[in-house]
Amino acid sequence: MDTLTCTDPQHLARRVLAALDLTELADAVDGERIDRLCRAACGDTGTVAAVCIPAHWLTRARAALHSLGATNVALATVVNFPDGQDSPDTVVRDTAAAIAAGADEIDLVFPWRALIAGNERIGHDLVAAGKAACGAARLKVILESGALHSHALIRRASEVALAAGADFLKTSTGRLPAGASPDAAAVMLEVLAEHGGGAGLKVSGGVRSLDQAAIYFDLADRRMGPDWASPERFRIGASRLLDDVRTTLAATRN
Numbered sequence: 001m002d003t004l005t006c007t008d009p010q011h012l013a014r015r016v017l018a019a020l021d022l023t024e025l026a027d028a029v030d031g032e033r034i035d036r037l038c039r040a041a042c043g044d045t046g047t048v049a050a051v052c053i054p055a056h057w058l059t060r061a062r063a064a065l066h067s068l069g070a071t072n073v074a075l076a077t078v079v080n081f082p083d084g085q086d087s088p089d090t091v092v093r094d095t096a097a098a099i100a101a102g103a104d105e106i107d108l109v110f111p112w113r114a115l116i117a118g119n120e121r122i123g124h125d126l127v128a129a130g131k132a133a134c135g136a137a138r139l140k141v142i143l144e145s146g147a148l149h150s151h152a153l154i155r156r157a158s159e160v161a162l163a164a165g166a167d168f169l170k171t172s173t174g175r176l177p178a179g180a181s182p183d184a185a186a187v188m189l190e191v192l193a194e195h196g197g198g199a200g201l202k203v204s205g206g207v208r209s210l211d212q213a214a215i216y217f218d219l220a221d222r223r224m225g226p227d228w229a230s231p232e233r234f235r236i237g238a239s240r241l242l243d244d245v246r247t248t249l250a251a252t253r254n
Contacts, residue, residue: 021237123164139168140200
């Protein structure tokens, strides 16, 4: 592999922090956990891009972030999650309810099983319905790339999602053993470039270290240019990275 473009630890840590979507989607999550997540999203070294939580906690999270003065942290939630098998009507209903509750971003699971079976129309129609229900909110489409066992399927899922209005392509739900991979991200970046680079990429599932995060930033920098991977177009769903990021950034202040 060529030398990574992200070699300075502090610079990398700042980029990762700004791109982080802190996520808590466990079935047993409670209000105190949501409050802790919102506090973790803020700090002397900077804030994360978003917190991603179950829809029924959006109102509480909005109040918590407001009380912390973190109005720049986006609120995200998931729909058609985690299996990707809800109907368009359910997706529209859940998306509309989440937007009404304060969501700025919707992470929608693409019906990847249907694509594997040869049906592209289901995915297109579901993403288009979700996009219409989003209004001004950002739509991130989760391809579940680890379950798409060829570059051709990852490419086609990416193309279908973008054609239907996706604002971001996201690798994974994090619920399957195979999450994000550099190979899958490279294919998705290629399709994003072919579509003009206006939509973004979210890497999620299995990114556990700054070294791993650097690989994905490097892929984006090389394919899309060094200014592309801003929080508006590049995210990492990896809450476990936050401690390493904060430790690295705090070291520069001491």
